[in-house]
Amino acid sequence: MSNFSNQIRASSSLIKRLKQRMTNPAALMQATRHFTTLEGHRPTIVHKRSLDILHDPWFNKGTAFSMTERDRLDLRGLLPPNVMTSEQQIQRFAADLKRLEVQARDGPSDPYALAKWRILNRLHDRNETMYYQVLIANIEEYAPIVYTPTVGLVCQNYSGLFRRPRGMYFSAEDRGEMMSMVYNWPAEQVDMIVVTDGSRILGLGDLGVQGIGIAIGKLDLYVAAAGINPQRVLPVMIDVGTNNEKLLKDPLYLGLQEHRLDGDEYIAVIDEFMEAVFTRWPHVIVQFEDFQSKWAFKLLQRYRNTYRMFNDDVQGTAGVAIAGLLGAVRAQGRPMIDFPKQKIVVAGAGSAGIGVLNAARKTMARMLGNNESAFESAGRQFWVVDAKGLITEERENIDPEALPFARKVKEASRQGLREGASLAEVVREVKPDVLLGLSAVGGLFSKEVLEALKGSTSTRPAIFAMSNPTKNAECTPEEAFSIVGDNILFASGSPFQDVDLGNGHIGHCNQGNNMYLFPGIGLGTLLSGSRIISDGMLQAAAECLAEYMAEEEVLNGIIYPSTSRIRDITKEVAAAVVKEAIKEDLAEGYREMDARELQKLSQEEIVKYVKNNMWSPDYPTLVYKRD
Numbered sequence: 001m002s003n004f005s006n007q008i009r010a011s012s013s014l015i016k017r018l019k020q021r022m023t024n025p026a027a028l029m030q031a032t033r034h035f036t037t038l039e040g041h042r043p044t045i046v047h048k049r050s051l052d053i054l055h056d057p058w059f060n061k062g063t064a065f066s067m068t069e070r071d072r073l074d075l076r077g078l079l080p081p082n083v084m085t086s087e088q089q090i091q092r093f094a095a096d097l098k099r100l101e102v103q104a105r106d107g108p109s110d111p112y113a114l115a116k117w118r119i120l121n122r123l124h125d126r127n128e129t130m131y132y133q134v135l136i137a138n139i140e141e142y143a144p145i146v147y148t149p150t151v152g153l154v155c156q157n158y159s160g161l162f163r164r165p166r167g168m169y170f171s172a173e174d175r176g177e178m179m180s181m182v183y184n185w186p187a188e189q190v191d192m193i194v195v196t197d198g199s200r201i202l203g204l205g206d207l208g209v210q211g212i213g214i215a216i217g218k219l220d221l222y223v224a225a226a227g228i229n230p231q232r233v234l235p236v237m238i239d240v241g242t243n244n245e246k247l248l249k250d251p252l253y254l255g256l257q258e259h260r261l262d263g264d265e266y267i268a269v270i271d272e273f274m275e276a277v278f279t280r281w282p283h284v285i286v287q288f289e290d291f292q293s294k295w296a297f298k299l300l301q302r303y304r305n306t307y308r309m310f311n312d313d314v315q316g317t318a319g320v321a322i323a324g325l326l327g328a329v330r331a332q333g334r335p336m337i338d339f340p341k342q343k344i345v346v347a348g349a350g351s352a353g354i355g356v357l358n359a360a361r362k363t364m365a366r367m368l369g370n371n372e373s374a375f376e377s378a379g380r381q382f383w384v385v386d387a388k389g390l391i392t393e394e395r396e397n398i399d400p401e402a403l404p405f406a407r408k409v410k411e412a413s414r415q416g417l418r419e420g421a422s423l424a425e426v427v428r429e430v431k432p433d434v435l436l437g438l439s440a441v442g443g444l445f446s447k448e449v450l451e452a453l454k455g456s457t458s459t460r461p462a463i464f465a466m467s468n469p470t471k472n473a474e475c476t477p478e479e480a481f482s483i484v485g486d487n488i489l490f491a492s493g494s495p496f497q498d499v500d501l502g503n504g505h506i507g508h509c510n511q512g513n514n515m516y517l518f519p520g521i522g523l524g525t526l527l528s529g530s531r532i533i534s535d536g537m538l539q540a541a542a543e544c545l546a547e548y549m550a551e552e553e554v555l556n557g558i559i560y561p562s563t564s565r566i567r568d569i570t571k572e573v574a575a576a577v578v579k580e581a582i583k584e585d586l587a588e589g590y591r592e593m594d595a596r597e598l599q600k601l602s603q604e605e606i607v608k609y610v611k612n613n614m615w616s617p618d619y620p621t622l623v624y625k626r627d
């Protein structure tokens, strides 16, 4: 550990020295121009192509490679699409350096989060093994840096932070080229792709090409938590433009500066990407991440029966929420089978909210007998509030995904509610057991809403403020415990500190985040060799997480494991996914473990099989061999 601390200290002093040299960006620009005039006419012969050039500090020009050079050197797709001048590159660096000095803050809890991210990122660029050693050994401290909340800040400032490219970029301009571009990626085997189109990054909206940061952050967790080999992960950004007006006007923006493609044109790009990656890597698993709701559901339906893919925001979040909701029932001292009696108010009807609602309704229906009337009656346990208030059947132009959860007008009026009723009114009238937020609106659970929740009929009301990053959380744990009372259950999407309740007791703050499921879903699918990711496999993952917590922990208000246990929970989740795939006869095997061998494994052997296939960051012995 002390070795790592020393290396990190050395990295910070290097940054200080660099900052001193960079205090005069104008002089640096001058120096660059001088170099160009003297050397500009003579070509430099290189004996490398593709990533080898980008990773060589002598030859690398980063975003300044022209399109012809990108084609000539097999770089197409390995860089964000906008070509920059060297002056623009220096401007980005200088602007970013200034920002680091005055603005590297993501809330009072950690004023240096962005600075820590930079240091970790440089380590990642220099030495993958050591990076993952540091990350795994300090996952509680660094998950909030490489993942939510800091990854949100990183995406917002990506233009300034961009140094070495990581992952692949497929842009609208690459239509017709993707099938060959995919061969520009150097790895022969890719197990896991996380892809985004940057249209809804956490709760921060459309960040265009800058959204690649989220794919990188999620894959960091795939390596750290699930032990996927880092040489076999691929973060992908599909740049179909952006509707973020600020980015469209920003001369330093790295993505395509045009409005987003829509309709069939959009689908054609995603289709082409899917075909290309599955042609080169037929066994890859593709995780869709942070696509706006409009496309999240459609693409999931389009691909889920053909490709090994899932949508983390719709399906991963649903599983984590189900585990938490079942934990909330147990925390009331009741058996899980009482879940269908819970009254649940959900704020937010986007990809995440609707994903949770569908899964929670199905889980209730299963507990009630798994027939049509069970499904109908389960639907009455939910009240859904979006930006326009309570959703009833009276809602004009209702989103088809939300329609099954629209309250009947008569029923609503019997409860003193109407179409568009405010969240506070709904909470006051319904007196719910659970208030769950996936709205992306920071502070939505206002004092008025939390005061209303004091009327809950539950012995232990549960508050899930699941929106990310931190500033988008619907409320803080301090607000929840101080207004609603010490006896509540609290979970948030981004990490918060536990609350000192001042009477010798601690108000526990759980992190309710899909990070507890997606790594296990991916790993389990990989090791089972299942061709698709079935509902049953997702359900098995959720149930495994729900059952992971001991009775005593749950009664103490701890319904999700601490991040320090993420590697262990991921192993268990992956084993549950493998087991379900075998049960459903979907498992086709992985490497030397064929389908028949898999079927013979006991529960214990499945866990061992998963564990043995998790990569750990240890330096291998290297041997040189001539080509």
Ligand SMILES: NC(=O)C1=CN([C@@H]2O[C@H](COP(=O)(O)OP(=O)(O)OC[C@H]3O[C@@H](n4cnc5c(N)ncnc54)[C@H](O)[C@@H]3O)[C@@H](O)[C@H]2O)C=CC1
Pocket: 200, 201, 202, 203, 204, 292, 293, 312, 313, 317, 320, 347, 348, 349, 350, 351, 352, 353, 385, 386, 387, 388, 389, 423, 438, 439, 440, 441, 444, 466, 467, 468, 469, 472, 492, 493, 494, 512, 513, 514, 515
């Ligand atoms: N904790 C976790 O694991 C996860 C958290 N999330 C978070 O959930 C949030 C939402 O994600 P999506 O559903 O994909 O976004 P979205 O943009 O598709 O949906 C947002 C929903 O919130 C509603 N909304 C907006 N203002 C509201 C208000 N004042 N009151 C009530 N509802 C309001 C909108 O009408 C919409 O239905 C994001 O912050 C995201 O970071 C998403 C996935 C996983």
Ligand SMILES: CC(=O)C(=O)O
Pocket: 148, 201, 202, 203, 290, 312, 313, 467, 468, 493, 513, 514, 515
């Ligand atoms: C956690 C996550 O996937 C999100 O906030 O979008």
Ligand SMILES: [Mg+2]
Pocket: 202, 289, 290, 312, 313
């Ligand atoms: Mg997400």
